[in-house]
Amino acid sequence: MKISLDWIREFVTVDIPRQELLDRLTMIGLVADTVEERDGDVVLDLETYANRPDTLGHLGVAREIGAMLGLSLKEKSWPLAELPQATTEIADVQISSENLCPRYCGLVVRDVPVGPSPDGLRRRVEAMGLRPINNVVDVSNYVLFATAQPIHTFDFGKIGGGKIVVRKAKRGETLKDLDGRTLELTTDMLVIADESRPVALAGVIGGEASGITDATRDVFIESANFDPVSIRKTAKKLGLSTDASYRFERGADVGFAPQAALMAASLLTQMGGKASRGLIDVYPKPHKPKSVRLRLRRIAELLGVDVPESLVVEVLGRLGFRVETVHKGVWRVEVPTFRVDIGREADLIEEVARFYGYDRIPSEFTPVRSFDLSVNRKRERLGRIRQTLLGQGFDEVINWSFADPEREAAAGSGLRPVDVQNPISSRASVLRTTLVPGLLENAAWNLNRGLEGVHVFELGNAFYWEGDKHREELRLGLVSTGLLPGAGWASGPAETDFYVLKGALEALMEALRFEPFAFEERDHAYFEEGRALALLYKGQPVGCLGVLRKSLAAAASVDRTVFAAEVDLTGLFEKTPKPFQYAPVPRFPGVSRDLSFLLDRGVAYQEIGKALAKLNLPLLEGFELRDRFSGPSIPADKVSLTVRFRFRHPQRTLVAEEVDRVEQDIVGHLKSALNIQLREGKIDNRT
Amino acid sequence: MADLKDRVEGLRKAFEAEALKVGDAKSLEGLRTAFLSRKKGHVTLLFEGLKSVPAEDKREAGRLVNAFKTFVQDGLQTLEGKVRTDGRPAQALDLTLPGRKRYVGAPHPLVLFQQEIENVFLGMGFTIEEGPEIETDYYNFEALNFPPHHPARDSWDTLYITDDLLLRTHTSPVQIRVMEKKKPPIRIIIPGRVFRRETPDPTHLPMFMQIEGLVVDEGITFAHLKGTLEYFIRALFGEKIKVRFRPSFFPFTEPSAEVDIECIVCGGQDKSCRVCGGTGWKEILGSGMVDPQVLKNVNIDPEKYSGWAFGLGIDRTAMFAFGITEMRHFYENDLRFLRQFGTK
Structure with missing residues (x-):
């Protein structure tokens, strides 16, 4: 303002x-x-x-x-040059929608010489950033910016029958407004009409036909009060916002309507017009002043400071409140009509605080009576996930929750996206159903700027409809492509691969104790056929990973192979992890043996674990894959694996012969179950 | 012959053991004397011993002893290279080559900044609460004392899903969700993504991060709001930062206060400062005493309980703290930008 x-x-x-x-x-x-x-x-x-x-x-x-x-407002008088006729003899006002128009005041000023405004008035209008139009329009703007009460001026000669009717628009009615637009009115809109048609959209904008022109002689001044919600709905529906509607939708001063009309009339009569005698003031249900109880004690309780009684009375008085003492420390405060914001004690306390000065209120610590000792498991887990993935060399990103519907459809999450009714742009008109496309865009952005590898993760929600319910799911998304970070002079650059991503997920599941988890080959729309796994916990899928479909990467202008994963954390966190349990460090040394053997290419590595699980091997502590290769020295249909087996007895040191026996069992079983061929002798390592 | 072989083997082991102990010129000289001295050096003695070797073995014994002499000489030469004249071991490795680092990823700066804020409040006994990003009109507006069709909603320009569902415009609906379930004392902070229908510009985006705080208990005052928020701001921006509370309006607080801090960019000295516009003050958060109507809406008696709340835009505060001029940098995810914050 x-x-x-x-x-x-x-x-x-x-x-x-x-x-x-x-x-x-x-x-x-x-x-x-x-x-x-x-x-x-x-x-x-x-x-x-x-x-x-x-x-x-x-x-x-x-x-x-x-x-x-601490000053009083100046008094100003608004003299009128009056006609002999009463306003009621010249004009007639009827309100047919009382609840939308609580008050309507008006009068007629005759023989107004329409023309340029005097300098003083022009200056005022110009200070508001407006262009002076003519003295009548300028007067209405002057009153609005002086008092915040919007008034409207009609060419009274164009008001059919001299009748003003405040009513709702009739079906099919239109109004050509002051800016020349034809407004299609609906039956919930309040209009000012003459005996036959709307002449203004109440509280929003006047009609062109009844507007002030150089030919205007008699002016009807309207100063009314309209229902804020109705004005706002009308203005919004028509996409209009005027200085008048802006004020009416916030609440104009119902008590001030007559005064504003008289101010306007006074100004116009000072320019040569003559005002009709007596104001028409249709005010069927006069406003009952609001009265609020204010307690000195409550001021101290809310502000934390003792404000002097005299200051309370002085401030409220200057602001236009009528303050009456009920008994010591309790006042009855009558709220003036211009303060539509005040209705409760807290509102008055804010007024006191504002003028007492926020800077004079002391600063104190908020006392603590008790602490909430509950553990926020979700935050703890998210912290663990971040720590694990940062440690695995992934950078964290945050992407938009909005998505391009086409991009979303191409990604193929298979979920029904949630549309935004009024999006910023058509390319951000749905909420994302998956985090993967956003991460792919991050890869594209960074590769385009000269980075040779992008390894990023995001923690954020995906959204979708499930029947008529909307779902909001916390997801983890990962993308890895290009060279791995951290290459130096001692080891050359290394390209990421599927197992980098798989390792990150394994590390994550282990860090959160969601064990044992499993992977299962399962195709997914994001990934190349036969190049995707589902991550399972307790037999249920909680995520997927794989080689991103080439067409998806290409659509994002990424020509490198992209590995991606997505985990449903909402689903995962609903499941119970393995409890944490301390195990004593083994007291007796173990033995580890490396076995190198050839395995048929068609047999998956995990078959070894499955085969061994069928044997009862209490001494076998665990085993890891140490090496895997294929090459000219190996038959084309085989791969060579070196697996380290770890053996331990909890109560004593193992002897070589018993390890030999277990090893023979293992080899024998793997030979018969998986057709392995041993390559070379065993290597015995004491650990 | 076997005797000689054993002797040479024993001396070879002894030489190797001694060689390891050589650290300076003096000990190197000692080793040389012990093996090559013309009088009593081990090698000299071996050559003398050759005289007593039977003729048929002489040839092989000579080769053996000569080979050992070469071994010792080579060994001493290698050691010389390692021992500097100043008596300290020479550089066996080029220690100026860069170290080998394992790459650790960088957390997102907004997450980092959010955690810094959270930590201040966790230290004051607050707990963290969260809520949905798709909200109903009731939680986002009505329960927070925004009447339907009130222009106050204009400052929270909303993205709608349906007539009743929307993307939350602030984290405040979580206040309502928590107060519905929990009775005072309440002492929480609420971080999260929020959404507004804003046309993107350097300081406005349709999505950003907010953090909100709420305290409800008996006897909570505006003085508590001031003291606690001042402490928080000083924890974030330093002991000496100036803080100012000024009246404002939010439908869900009464009285309401906007909190400004002195401009850390220009200190109020630059009339054309891009950050504070020359006022010397930067608006940092909105706050106030919880509106009694909000308490009533969740069946908490405002005569018995009072509370304060605040809300802060994490993005803009981080921009101010780090001197970032474009809010969208946070969501472009340029790794050259993000990775700098790994060291924050």
Whole structure:
């Protein structure tokens, strides 16, 4: 809201330096975003709040300044040159929708010489950033910006039958507005009509036909009060926002309507017009003043400081409240009609606090009566996931929750996306059903900027419809492509591969104790056929990983092979992990033996574990794959594996012969079950 | 002959053992004397012993002893290369080659900054709560004292899913969800993604991160709000930072306060400062005493209990703290940007 200091001085004396004024205004909540000098005047652009329509005019701001400086507002008289006729003899006002128009005031000013405004009036209008139009239009703008009460002026000669009817629009009615647009009215919209048709959209904009022109002689001044919700709905529906609708939808001062009409009439009569006698004031249900109980004790309880009684009474009085003492420390406060924001004790306490000064309220620690000792398991797990993945060399990213519906469809999560009704752009019009495409875009972005490898993860929600219920699922997404970070002079650059990603998921599941977990070959729309695994915990899929489909990568302009994974953390976290249990460090040494053997290419590595699980091998502590290769020295249909088996007895040191026996069992069983062929002798390592 | 072989083998082991102990010129000289001295050196003595070897073995014995002499000489030469004249061991390795590092990923800066904020409050006994990103109109607005069709909603421009479902415009609906379930004392912070229908510009994006705090208990005052938030801001920006509370409006707090901190970029000295616009103050968070209507909406008696709340945009605060001029950098995920924060 633009505020001219020159104009403010019509209402209250301001003689403190400008910077001090600005600082003190800030501290009562009125912040000037910009300060502009204009022909010897200073115009502030004040930030205003949706609950304070009274500050949308100079009078309201002057009232705040008065309370701040301890000054009363100046009185100003608005003389009228009157006609012999009463307004009611000339015009007629009827309200047929009382609840949408609580009050309607009007009068007629005859023989107004329409023309340019006097200099003083032009200056005021220009200070508001408006172009002066003519004296009648300028007067209505003047009243609006002076008092925050919007008024409207009609060419009374164009009001059929001299009748003003405040009613809802009829089906099919239209109105050509002052800007020449034809508005299609609906039956929930309030209009001002004459005896036959709408002449204005109530509280929003006037009609062209009844607008002021150079030919206008008689002016009907409307100063009314309209229901805020109705005005807002109408303005929104038509995509209109005017200075009038802006104020009415926040709540105009129902008590001030007559005064605003008289101000306008006074100005027009000063220019040569003559006002009809007596105002029409249709006010079927006069507003009952709100009254709020205010307790001194409550002020201290809420603010944490004892505010002097005298300050409370003084501030509220200056702000226009009527303060009446009920008994010591308790007041009955009557709220003026211009303060639509005040209805409760807390609202009054804010007024006291503003003028007492937030800076004078002491600073204290919030006392603690008890601590919440519950453990936030989810945060703990997310922390563990982050730590694990950062340690595995993945960088963390955050992507948009919005997605391009085409990109989403191409990714093929198979989930029904949640649409945004009013998206910022058509390329962000759904919520993502998967984190993978976003991560792929991160890969593209960084590869395009010269990075040779991208290994990233994101923790965030995916959204989808399941029947008529929307689902919000916390996911982990991973993408790995190109060279692995951390190559140095001692070891050359290494390309990422499927097992880097799989290893990250294994590390993660182990870190969270979701064990034993399993992988199962399972195709998925994200991945190349036969190049994808499902991650399972307790037999249920909780994620997937694989080689991203070439077409998806290509669509994102990535020509490298991309490995990707996605885990449903909401689902996983609902399951119970293995409990943490401490196990004593083994007291007796173990033995490990490396066995190298040839395995048919068609046999998967995990078959070894499955085969061994069928034997009862209490001494076998575990085994790991140490090496895997194929080459000219190996038959084409075989791979060579070296597996390290670890043996241990919990109560004593093992002897070579018993290890030999177990080893023979293992070899024998693997030979018969998987047709392995031993390559060379055993290597015995004491550990 | 076998005797000689054993002797040579024993001396070879002795030489190797001694060679390991050589650290300076002096000990090197000692080793040389012990083996090659013309009077009593081990090698000299071996050559003298050759005289008593039977003729048929002489040839092989001579080769054996000569080979050992060469071994000793080579060994001493190698050691010389390692022993510098100043008496310290010479560089066997080029120690100036770069070390081998294992690459550790970088956390996202917003996560990092969020955790810094969380840690301050966790230290004050707050706990962390979260809630859904798709909300109902009731939780996002109505329960927070935004009447339907009120212009106050304009500052929280909303992305709608259906007429009733929307993308939460702030983390405040979680206040309601927590207060519905839990009775005071309540002492929580709520981090999370929020969404607004904003046209992107350097400081506005349709998605950003927010963190919110709520305290509800008996006897909670505006003074507690001030003291606790001042402490928080000082923990984040340093002991000496100036903090200012000024009146504002939020539908869910009354009284409401906007909190400004002094501009750490220009200190109020630059009239054209891009960060504070020359005012010397930077708005950092919104706060206030929980509106009595909000408490009533969750069946908490506002006569008995009071509370304070605050909300802060993590992105903009991080921008201010790190001197980042474009908010979208956080979501472009350029690794050259993100990885810098691995060292924060």
